Amino acid sequence: MEQSLYRSFVVRLIRNYIIGSVVAVLGVGGAILSGSLSLPRAELLNLQAILMIALMTMFAAEYFAFRRHIAPIRELFRSDRPSLAQIEAAYLRAHRLPSLAVARTLGPHLLGLSLPASALALLAIRLGWADLPYYYIGLASAGAMLVACMHALIEFFLTAQAIRPLLAHLGEAGRKVYGADLSLNGRVLVSIQRKFQLSAFLIGTFPVILFSLATQIRLNGWSEDLGYDYWRWAGLILVTGVGFSSLGAWLLGRDVQQPIRELYEAMSEVQAGRLQTSASDVYSDEFARLTAGFNGMVDGLRSRERMNAQLLQSYYATLAAALDARDAYTAGHSQRVAEYSAVIGRAAGLAADELDVLNKTALLHDIGKIGVRDSVLLKEGKLTDEEFEQIKQHPVLGENILLQVEPREAMAPLLPGVRSHHERYDGGGYPDGLSGERIPMTGRIIAVADAFDAMTSDRPYRKGMPFDKAFAILEAGKGTQWDPAYVAHFVTRMRGR
Known part of the structure:
Protein backbone atom coordinates (compact mmCIF):
# COMPACT_ATOMS: atom_id res chain seq x y z
CA MET A 1 0.00 0.00 0.00
CA VAL A 188 -26.21 4.94 7.41
CA LEU A 189 -23.59 5.60 10.07
CA VAL A 190 -24.65 9.18 10.85
CA SER A 191 -27.96 10.47 9.50
CA ILE A 192 -28.14 13.81 7.73
CA GLN A 193 -31.00 14.82 10.00
CA ARG A 194 -28.87 14.28 13.12
CA LYS A 195 -25.93 16.18 11.61
CA PHE A 196 -28.10 19.14 10.68
CA GLN A 197 -29.97 19.23 13.97
CA LEU A 198 -26.87 19.08 16.18
CA SER A 199 -24.94 21.52 13.99
CA ALA A 200 -27.73 24.06 13.87
CA PHE A 201 -28.35 23.70 17.61
CA LEU A 202 -24.71 24.29 18.52
CA ILE A 203 -24.32 27.16 16.07
CA GLY A 204 -27.43 28.82 17.51
CA THR A 205 -26.72 28.31 21.21
CA PHE A 206 -22.92 28.74 21.28
CA PRO A 207 -22.81 32.56 21.03
CA VAL A 208 -25.62 33.08 23.55
CA ILE A 209 -24.21 30.75 26.23
CA LEU A 210 -20.64 31.91 25.68
CA PHE A 211 -21.70 35.56 25.98
CA SER A 212 -23.68 34.83 29.16
CA LEU A 213 -20.73 33.07 30.81
CA ALA A 214 -18.24 35.73 29.81
CA THR A 215 -20.56 38.53 30.98
CA GLN A 216 -21.07 36.89 34.37
CA ILE A 217 -17.31 36.75 34.84
CA ARG A 218 -16.99 40.36 33.70
CA LEU A 219 -19.59 41.49 36.25
CA ASN A 220 -17.48 40.21 39.15
CA GLY A 221 -17.43 42.72 42.00
CA TRP A 222 -20.76 44.31 41.16
CA SER A 223 -23.59 44.23 43.67
CA GLU A 224 -25.37 40.98 44.48
CA ASP A 225 -28.71 42.51 43.41
CA LEU A 226 -27.24 43.25 39.98
CA GLY A 227 -25.90 39.72 39.74
CA TYR A 228 -29.34 38.35 40.58
CA ASP A 229 -31.00 40.61 38.04
CA TYR A 230 -28.40 39.61 35.45
CA TRP A 231 -29.04 35.90 35.81
CA ARG A 232 -32.79 36.39 35.76
CA TRP A 233 -32.37 38.28 32.50
CA ALA A 234 -29.68 35.92 31.15
CA GLY A 235 -31.77 32.88 32.05
CA LEU A 236 -34.67 34.16 29.98
CA ILE A 237 -32.34 34.90 27.06
CA LEU A 238 -30.73 31.46 27.35
CA VAL A 239 -34.04 29.60 27.48
CA THR A 240 -35.36 31.59 24.54
CA GLY A 241 -32.17 31.12 22.53
CA VAL A 242 -31.92 27.39 23.23
CA GLY A 243 -35.60 26.90 22.43
CA PHE A 244 -35.34 28.81 19.17
CA SER A 245 -32.17 26.94 18.20
CA SER A 246 -33.80 23.61 18.98
CA LEU A 247 -36.87 24.45 16.90
CA GLY A 248 -34.80 25.78 14.02
CA ALA A 249 -32.50 22.73 14.08
CA TRP A 250 -35.50 20.39 14.04
CA LEU A 251 -37.15 22.24 11.16
CA LEU A 252 -33.93 22.36 9.17
CA GLY A 253 -33.27 18.65 9.73
CA ARG A 254 -36.81 17.74 8.69
CA ASP A 255 -36.61 19.96 5.61
CA VAL A 256 -33.50 18.12 4.43
CA GLN A 257 -34.54 14.64 5.52
CA GLN A 258 -37.95 14.64 3.81
CA PRO A 259 -36.77 14.88 0.16
CA ILE A 260 -33.99 12.41 0.88
CA ARG A 261 -36.49 9.94 2.34
CA GLU A 262 -38.83 10.38 -0.65
CA LEU A 263 -35.97 9.84 -3.10
CA TYR A 264 -34.83 6.76 -1.21
CA GLU A 265 -38.34 5.30 -1.29
CA ALA A 266 -38.59 6.01 -5.02
CA MET A 267 -35.20 4.38 -5.62
CA SER A 268 -36.36 1.30 -3.68
CA GLU A 269 -39.34 1.07 -6.03
CA VAL A 270 -37.05 1.28 -9.07
CA GLN A 271 -34.69 -1.28 -7.57
CA ALA A 272 -37.64 -3.65 -7.18
CA GLY A 273 -38.44 -3.22 -10.88
CA ARG A 274 -41.46 -0.95 -10.42
CA LEU A 275 -40.62 1.80 -12.90
CA GLN A 276 -43.98 3.60 -12.79
CA THR A 277 -42.83 5.52 -9.71
CA SER A 278 -41.52 9.08 -9.63
CA ALA A 279 -40.18 11.46 -7.02
CA SER A 280 -42.31 14.42 -5.92
CA ASP A 281 -41.21 17.50 -7.84
CA VAL A 282 -42.28 20.04 -5.22
CA TYR A 283 -38.93 21.55 -4.23
CA SER A 284 -37.38 24.88 -5.21
CA ASP A 285 -33.83 24.36 -3.89
CA GLU A 286 -31.04 22.05 -5.08
CA PHE A 287 -33.32 19.08 -4.43
CA ALA A 288 -35.37 20.26 -7.42
CA ARG A 289 -32.45 19.46 -9.72
CA LEU A 290 -31.84 16.15 -7.96
CA THR A 291 -35.51 15.19 -8.25
CA ALA A 292 -35.65 16.24 -11.91
CA GLY A 293 -32.54 14.19 -12.63
CA PHE A 294 -33.97 11.15 -10.88
CA ASN A 295 -37.30 11.39 -12.71
CA GLY A 296 -35.46 11.83 -16.00
CA MET A 297 -33.43 8.72 -15.27
CA VAL A 298 -36.59 6.73 -14.50
CA ASP A 299 -38.21 7.98 -17.71
CA GLY A 300 -35.18 6.73 -19.61
CA LEU A 301 -35.39 3.36 -17.87
CA ARG A 302 -39.10 3.08 -18.71
CA SER A 303 -38.38 3.87 -22.35
CA ARG A 304 -35.56 1.32 -22.40
CA GLU A 305 -37.81 -1.28 -20.78
CA ARG A 306 -40.55 -0.69 -23.36
CA MET A 307 -38.03 -1.09 -26.16
CA ASN A 308 -36.62 -4.26 -24.61
CA ALA A 309 -40.13 -5.67 -24.16
CA GLN A 310 -40.91 -4.96 -27.82
CA LEU A 311 -37.66 -6.55 -28.95
CA LEU A 312 -38.29 -9.58 -26.75
CA GLN A 313 -41.84 -9.96 -28.01
CA SER A 314 -40.56 -9.71 -31.58
CA TYR A 315 -37.96 -12.34 -30.75
CA TYR A 316 -40.62 -14.78 -29.54
CA ALA A 317 -42.89 -14.02 -32.51
CA THR A 318 -40.00 -14.48 -34.95
CA LEU A 319 -39.11 -17.85 -33.44
CA ALA A 320 -42.73 -18.94 -33.71
CA ALA A 321 -42.98 -17.71 -37.30
CA ALA A 322 -39.75 -19.50 -38.22
CA LEU A 323 -41.20 -22.72 -36.81
CA ASP A 324 -44.53 -22.30 -38.58
CA ALA A 325 -42.74 -21.56 -41.87
CA ARG A 326 -41.68 -25.19 -42.09
CA ASP A 327 -45.28 -26.04 -43.02
CA ALA A 328 -47.27 -23.61 -45.16
CA TYR A 329 -50.52 -25.17 -43.92
CA THR A 330 -49.77 -24.42 -40.25
CA ALA A 331 -48.55 -20.87 -40.83
CA GLY A 332 -49.75 -18.62 -38.01
CA HIS A 333 -50.60 -21.57 -35.74
CA SER A 334 -48.41 -20.41 -32.84
CA GLN A 335 -49.72 -16.84 -33.03
CA ARG A 336 -53.33 -18.04 -33.06
CA VAL A 337 -52.70 -20.38 -30.11
CA ALA A 338 -51.23 -17.41 -28.22
CA GLU A 339 -54.34 -15.33 -28.97
CA TYR A 340 -56.74 -18.11 -27.92
CA SER A 341 -54.69 -18.69 -24.75
CA ALA A 342 -54.96 -14.98 -23.92
CA VAL A 343 -58.78 -15.25 -24.23
CA ILE A 344 -58.78 -18.06 -21.64
CA GLY A 345 -56.26 -16.30 -19.39
CA ARG A 346 -58.22 -13.05 -19.26
CA ALA A 347 -61.48 -14.93 -18.61
CA ALA A 348 -59.78 -16.81 -15.78
CA GLY A 349 -58.64 -13.52 -14.22
CA LEU A 350 -54.89 -13.97 -14.66
CA ALA A 351 -52.69 -11.04 -13.66
CA ALA A 352 -50.74 -9.05 -16.25
CA ASP A 353 -47.45 -10.83 -15.54
CA GLU A 354 -49.15 -14.24 -15.75
CA LEU A 355 -50.72 -13.28 -19.09
CA ASP A 356 -47.31 -12.24 -20.36
CA VAL A 357 -45.79 -15.62 -19.43
CA LEU A 358 -48.78 -17.40 -20.99
CA ASN A 359 -48.39 -15.47 -24.26
CA LYS A 360 -44.68 -16.22 -24.55
CA THR A 361 -45.18 -19.87 -23.65
CA ALA A 362 -47.95 -20.24 -26.23
CA LEU A 363 -45.78 -18.67 -28.96
CA LEU A 364 -43.02 -21.19 -28.25
CA HIS A 365 -45.11 -24.21 -27.25
CA ASP A 366 -44.16 -26.16 -30.40
CA ILE A 367 -40.51 -25.03 -30.56
CA GLY A 368 -39.44 -28.64 -30.01
CA LYS A 369 -40.77 -29.58 -33.48
CA ILE A 370 -37.60 -28.02 -34.85
CA GLY A 371 -35.95 -31.28 -33.79
CA VAL A 372 -38.46 -33.48 -35.64
CA ARG A 373 -37.53 -34.62 -39.18
CA ASP A 374 -39.50 -33.07 -42.06
CA SER A 375 -40.46 -36.52 -43.33
CA VAL A 376 -42.33 -37.07 -40.08
CA LEU A 377 -43.51 -33.55 -39.27
CA LEU A 378 -44.84 -32.81 -42.80
CA LYS A 379 -46.25 -36.26 -43.56
CA GLU A 380 -49.79 -35.96 -44.91
CA GLY A 381 -50.91 -39.50 -44.27
CA LYS A 382 -51.33 -41.44 -41.06
CA LEU A 383 -48.22 -41.65 -38.90
CA THR A 384 -46.75 -44.98 -37.95
CA ASP A 385 -46.34 -45.82 -34.26
CA GLU A 386 -42.63 -45.04 -34.48
CA GLU A 387 -43.27 -41.71 -36.20
CA PHE A 388 -45.89 -40.78 -33.62
CA GLU A 389 -43.39 -41.53 -30.84
CA GLN A 390 -41.01 -39.08 -32.51
CA ILE A 391 -43.76 -36.45 -32.59
CA LYS A 392 -44.49 -37.07 -28.91
CA GLN A 393 -40.92 -36.09 -28.05
CA HIS A 394 -41.34 -32.47 -29.18
CA PRO A 395 -42.48 -31.11 -25.74
CA VAL A 396 -39.31 -32.49 -24.15
CA LEU A 397 -37.18 -31.27 -27.08
CA GLY A 398 -38.75 -27.83 -26.70
CA GLU A 399 -37.91 -27.71 -23.00
CA ASN A 400 -34.31 -28.75 -23.73
CA ILE A 401 -33.97 -26.09 -26.42
CA LEU A 402 -35.20 -23.33 -24.10
CA LEU A 403 -32.88 -24.54 -21.34
CA GLN A 404 -29.98 -23.48 -23.56
CA VAL A 405 -31.20 -19.87 -23.77
CA GLU A 406 -29.44 -17.37 -21.49
CA PRO A 407 -30.25 -16.00 -19.04
CA ARG A 408 -31.89 -19.17 -17.81
CA GLU A 409 -34.09 -17.36 -15.30
CA ALA A 410 -35.80 -15.54 -18.19
CA MET A 411 -36.83 -18.85 -19.79
CA ALA A 412 -37.65 -20.70 -16.57
CA PRO A 413 -41.34 -19.57 -16.36
CA LEU A 414 -41.95 -20.86 -19.93
CA LEU A 415 -40.63 -24.38 -19.42
CA PRO A 416 -43.61 -25.97 -17.57
CA GLY A 417 -46.14 -24.95 -20.24
CA VAL A 418 -43.91 -25.99 -23.15
CA ARG A 419 -43.36 -29.43 -21.63
CA SER A 420 -46.94 -30.10 -20.52
CA HIS A 421 -49.21 -28.72 -23.28
CA HIS A 422 -49.98 -32.27 -24.51
CA GLU A 423 -50.90 -33.69 -21.09
CA ARG A 424 -54.51 -34.81 -20.69
CA TYR A 425 -56.70 -33.89 -17.72
CA ASP A 426 -57.42 -37.61 -17.11
CA GLY A 427 -53.71 -38.50 -17.09
CA GLY A 428 -53.56 -40.09 -20.53
CA GLY A 429 -51.34 -37.47 -22.17
CA TYR A 430 -47.59 -37.15 -22.67
CA PRO A 431 -44.70 -36.85 -21.90
CA ASP A 432 -45.22 -37.31 -18.12
CA GLY A 433 -48.78 -38.64 -17.79
CA LEU A 434 -49.80 -35.86 -15.40
CA SER A 435 -53.46 -35.44 -14.49
CA GLY A 436 -55.80 -32.76 -13.13
CA GLU A 437 -54.22 -29.73 -11.52
CA ARG A 438 -50.86 -31.48 -11.35
CA ILE A 439 -50.55 -30.28 -14.94
CA PRO A 440 -49.10 -26.73 -14.91
CA MET A 441 -51.70 -24.03 -15.48
CA THR A 442 -50.12 -22.74 -18.71
CA GLY A 443 -50.04 -26.29 -20.07
CA ARG A 444 -53.77 -26.80 -19.38
CA ILE A 445 -54.69 -23.48 -21.02
CA ILE A 446 -52.52 -24.01 -24.11
CA ALA A 447 -53.89 -27.55 -24.52
CA VAL A 448 -57.40 -26.11 -25.06
CA ALA A 449 -56.19 -23.34 -27.41
CA ASP A 450 -53.91 -25.73 -29.34
CA ALA A 451 -56.68 -28.29 -29.87
CA PHE A 452 -59.17 -25.66 -31.00
CA ASP A 453 -56.80 -24.22 -33.60
CA ALA A 454 -55.87 -27.70 -34.83
CA MET A 455 -59.55 -28.54 -35.33
CA THR A 456 -60.51 -25.29 -37.06
CA SER A 457 -57.44 -24.85 -39.32
CA ASP A 458 -57.34 -26.15 -42.89
CA ARG A 459 -55.05 -29.07 -43.73
CA PRO A 460 -54.09 -30.52 -47.14
CA TYR A 461 -56.13 -33.61 -46.38
CA ARG A 462 -59.16 -31.95 -44.78
CA LYS A 463 -61.03 -28.70 -44.34
CA GLY A 464 -61.08 -27.00 -40.95
CA MET A 465 -64.28 -27.71 -39.04
CA PRO A 466 -66.75 -24.96 -38.07
CA PHE A 467 -66.27 -23.26 -34.69
CA ASP A 468 -69.54 -24.62 -33.27
CA LYS A 469 -68.51 -28.20 -33.98
CA ALA A 470 -65.09 -27.58 -32.39
CA PHE A 471 -66.82 -26.06 -29.35
CA ALA A 472 -68.97 -29.19 -29.04
CA ILE A 473 -65.89 -31.43 -29.15
CA LEU A 474 -64.19 -29.34 -26.48
CA GLU A 475 -67.23 -29.51 -24.23
CA ALA A 476 -67.49 -33.26 -24.75
CA GLY A 477 -63.88 -33.62 -23.64
CA LYS A 478 -64.21 -31.57 -20.45
CA GLY A 479 -62.74 -33.43 -17.50
CA THR A 480 -61.16 -36.12 -19.69
CA GLN A 481 -58.90 -34.48 -22.25
CA TRP A 482 -59.11 -30.85 -21.11
CA ASP A 483 -59.52 -28.80 -17.94
CA PRO A 484 -63.30 -28.21 -17.65
CA ALA A 485 -62.97 -24.70 -16.24
CA TYR A 486 -60.74 -23.48 -19.03
CA VAL A 487 -62.93 -25.07 -21.70
CA ALA A 488 -65.96 -23.30 -20.21
CA HIS A 489 -64.12 -19.94 -20.13
CA PHE A 490 -62.98 -20.33 -23.72
CA VAL A 491 -66.29 -21.45 -25.22
CA THR A 492 -68.25 -18.76 -23.36
CA ARG A 493 -65.95 -15.98 -24.44
CA MET A 494 -65.61 -17.14 -28.05
CA ARG A 495 -69.35 -17.55 -28.49
CA GLY A 496 -69.90 -14.11 -27.03
CA ARG A 497 -67.73 -12.43 -29.65
Missing part, protein backbone atom coordinates in the same frame (compact mmCIF):
# COMPACT_ATOMS: atom_id res chain seq x y z
CA GLU A 2 1.19 3.57 -0.67
CA GLN A 3 2.87 4.93 2.45
CA SER A 4 2.85 8.50 1.11
CA LEU A 5 -0.95 8.51 1.00
CA TYR A 6 -1.13 7.27 4.59
CA ARG A 7 1.39 9.86 5.81
CA SER A 8 -0.40 12.74 4.10
CA PHE A 9 -3.71 11.48 5.50
CA VAL A 10 -2.39 11.35 9.08
CA VAL A 11 -0.65 14.73 8.74
CA ARG A 12 -3.90 16.27 7.52
CA LEU A 13 -5.87 14.84 10.46
CA ILE A 14 -3.30 16.02 13.00
CA ARG A 15 -3.03 19.46 11.41
CA ASN A 16 -6.81 19.89 11.41
CA TYR A 17 -7.02 18.90 15.04
CA ILE A 18 -4.17 21.08 16.27
CA ILE A 19 -5.53 24.12 14.47
CA GLY A 20 -8.99 23.50 15.92
CA SER A 21 -7.64 22.93 19.41
CA VAL A 22 -5.48 26.03 19.38
CA VAL A 23 -8.29 28.21 18.06
CA ALA A 24 -10.90 26.78 20.44
CA VAL A 25 -8.85 26.51 23.63
CA LEU A 26 -6.29 29.28 23.35
CA GLY A 27 -8.32 31.61 21.15
CA VAL A 28 -11.76 31.41 22.76
CA GLY A 29 -10.53 30.42 26.23
CA GLY A 30 -7.80 33.05 26.18
CA ALA A 31 -10.25 35.69 25.07
CA ILE A 32 -12.49 34.90 28.04
CA LEU A 33 -9.58 35.00 30.48
CA SER A 34 -8.00 38.16 29.18
CA GLY A 35 -11.16 40.03 28.18
CA SER A 36 -13.49 39.04 31.01
CA LEU A 37 -11.23 38.79 34.04
CA SER A 38 -9.62 41.82 35.68
CA LEU A 39 -6.62 40.16 37.35
CA PRO A 40 -3.09 41.21 38.21
CA ARG A 41 -0.56 40.16 35.61
CA ALA A 42 0.99 37.52 37.91
CA GLU A 43 -2.36 35.82 38.58
CA LEU A 44 -3.27 35.93 34.90
CA LEU A 45 0.04 34.26 34.03
CA ASN A 46 -0.65 31.57 36.64
CA LEU A 47 -4.04 30.83 35.08
CA GLN A 48 -2.52 30.73 31.60
CA ALA A 49 0.11 28.28 32.88
CA ILE A 50 -2.66 26.07 34.30
CA LEU A 51 -4.39 26.26 30.94
CA MET A 52 -1.21 25.18 29.13
CA ILE A 53 -0.64 22.23 31.52
CA ALA A 54 -4.23 21.09 31.01
CA LEU A 55 -3.80 21.54 27.28
CA MET A 56 -0.75 19.29 27.23
CA THR A 57 -2.68 16.67 29.21
CA MET A 58 -5.49 16.90 26.71
CA PHE A 59 -3.10 16.48 23.78
CA ALA A 60 -1.61 13.36 25.42
CA ALA A 61 -5.06 11.84 25.82
CA GLU A 62 -5.83 12.81 22.24
CA TYR A 63 -2.70 11.10 20.98
CA PHE A 64 -3.53 7.73 22.53
CA ALA A 65 -7.16 7.91 21.38
CA PHE A 66 -6.04 8.88 17.89
CA ARG A 67 -3.61 5.95 17.61
CA ARG A 68 -6.33 3.52 18.69
CA HIS A 69 -8.84 4.95 16.22
CA ILE A 70 -6.58 4.70 13.17
CA ALA A 71 -5.04 1.34 14.14
CA PRO A 72 -6.85 -0.71 11.42
CA ILE A 73 -5.76 1.81 8.78
CA ARG A 74 -2.19 1.90 10.07
CA GLU A 75 -1.92 -1.91 10.05
CA LEU A 76 -3.29 -2.02 6.51
CA PHE A 77 -0.61 0.31 5.15
CA ARG A 78 2.12 -1.58 7.00
CA SER A 79 1.20 -4.83 5.27
CA ASP A 80 2.87 -5.70 1.97
CA ARG A 81 -0.19 -7.62 0.75
CA PRO A 82 -3.19 -6.92 2.97
CA SER A 83 -6.09 -9.36 3.01
CA LEU A 84 -9.56 -8.41 1.84
CA ALA A 85 -10.72 -8.50 5.46
CA GLN A 86 -8.04 -5.92 6.37
CA ILE A 87 -9.09 -3.64 3.51
CA GLU A 88 -12.76 -3.92 4.47
CA ALA A 89 -11.95 -3.21 8.14
CA ALA A 90 -9.90 -0.13 7.18
CA TYR A 91 -12.66 1.03 4.82
CA LEU A 92 -15.31 0.81 7.55
CA ARG A 93 -13.02 2.47 10.10
CA ALA A 94 -12.31 5.34 7.70
CA HIS A 95 -16.06 5.92 7.38
CA ARG A 96 -16.35 5.97 11.18
CA LEU A 97 -13.49 8.43 11.72
CA PRO A 98 -15.68 11.59 11.67
CA SER A 99 -17.84 10.20 14.48
CA LEU A 100 -14.76 8.95 16.31
CA ALA A 101 -13.25 12.43 15.94
CA VAL A 102 -16.19 13.81 17.91
CA ALA A 103 -15.61 11.27 20.70
CA ARG A 104 -11.86 11.92 20.53
CA THR A 105 -12.51 15.64 20.95
CA LEU A 106 -15.14 15.60 23.70
CA GLY A 107 -13.51 12.90 25.86
CA PRO A 108 -10.06 14.52 26.27
CA HIS A 109 -11.64 17.95 26.71
CA LEU A 110 -13.50 16.60 29.71
CA LEU A 111 -10.90 14.21 31.15
CA GLY A 112 -7.74 15.86 29.88
CA LEU A 113 -8.61 19.55 30.01
CA SER A 114 -11.59 20.40 32.22
CA LEU A 115 -10.83 18.08 35.16
CA PRO A 116 -7.06 18.82 35.42
CA ALA A 117 -7.63 22.55 34.83
CA SER A 118 -10.36 22.65 37.49
CA ALA A 119 -8.19 20.78 39.99
CA LEU A 120 -5.17 23.02 39.37
CA ALA A 121 -7.31 26.16 39.53
CA LEU A 122 -8.77 25.08 42.90
CA LEU A 123 -5.24 24.43 44.14
CA ALA A 124 -4.10 27.86 42.89
CA ILE A 125 -6.98 29.59 44.72
CA ARG A 126 -6.22 27.67 47.92
CA LEU A 127 -2.50 28.57 47.73
CA GLY A 128 -3.29 32.21 47.00
CA TRP A 129 -1.91 32.19 43.47
CA ALA A 130 -5.24 33.40 42.12
CA ASP A 131 -7.96 35.45 43.76
CA LEU A 132 -11.14 34.04 42.17
CA PRO A 133 -14.54 32.94 43.47
CA TYR A 134 -14.86 29.17 43.52
CA TYR A 135 -17.98 29.19 41.35
CA TYR A 136 -15.80 30.56 38.53
CA ILE A 137 -14.38 27.05 38.22
CA GLY A 138 -17.83 25.74 37.39
CA LEU A 139 -18.36 28.54 34.87
CA ALA A 140 -14.98 27.80 33.28
CA SER A 141 -15.76 24.07 33.06
CA ALA A 142 -19.08 24.81 31.40
CA GLY A 143 -17.31 27.14 28.98
CA ALA A 144 -14.68 24.49 28.23
CA MET A 145 -17.31 21.89 27.37
CA LEU A 146 -19.14 24.42 25.20
CA VAL A 147 -15.91 25.15 23.32
CA ALA A 148 -15.31 21.39 23.07
CA CYS A 149 -18.69 20.90 21.41
CA MET A 150 -17.91 23.55 18.82
CA HIS A 151 -14.44 22.07 18.27
CA ALA A 152 -16.01 18.61 17.82
CA LEU A 153 -18.41 20.02 15.25
CA ILE A 154 -15.56 21.53 13.23
CA GLU A 155 -13.49 18.38 13.58
CA PHE A 156 -16.35 16.21 12.33
CA PHE A 157 -16.68 18.07 9.03
CA LEU A 158 -12.92 18.48 8.52
CA THR A 159 -12.41 14.73 9.04
CA ALA A 160 -15.29 13.93 6.67
CA GLN A 161 -13.39 15.81 3.97
CA ALA A 162 -10.03 14.27 4.86
CA ILE A 163 -11.16 10.63 4.55
CA ARG A 164 -12.44 10.90 0.96
CA PRO A 165 -9.08 10.38 -0.83
CA LEU A 166 -8.38 7.45 1.50
CA LEU A 167 -11.77 5.84 0.81
CA ALA A 168 -11.24 6.20 -2.94
CA HIS A 169 -7.82 4.54 -2.63
CA LEU A 170 -9.17 1.66 -0.53
CA GLY A 171 -12.03 1.10 -2.98
CA GLU A 172 -9.59 0.96 -5.88
CA ALA A 173 -7.34 -1.46 -3.96
CA GLY A 174 -10.27 -3.77 -3.24
CA ARG A 175 -11.24 -3.86 -6.93
CA LYS A 176 -7.72 -4.33 -8.29
CA VAL A 177 -6.46 -6.94 -5.85
CA TYR A 178 -9.60 -8.92 -4.99
CA GLY A 179 -12.22 -7.78 -7.52
CA ALA A 180 -14.43 -6.63 -4.63
CA ASP A 181 -16.50 -3.45 -4.67
CA LEU A 182 -16.26 -1.90 -1.21
CA SER A 183 -19.41 -0.11 -0.14
CA LEU A 184 -21.58 0.51 2.90
CA ASN A 185 -24.49 -0.80 0.78
CA GLY A 186 -26.81 1.94 1.95
CA ARG A 187 -25.87 1.60 5.62
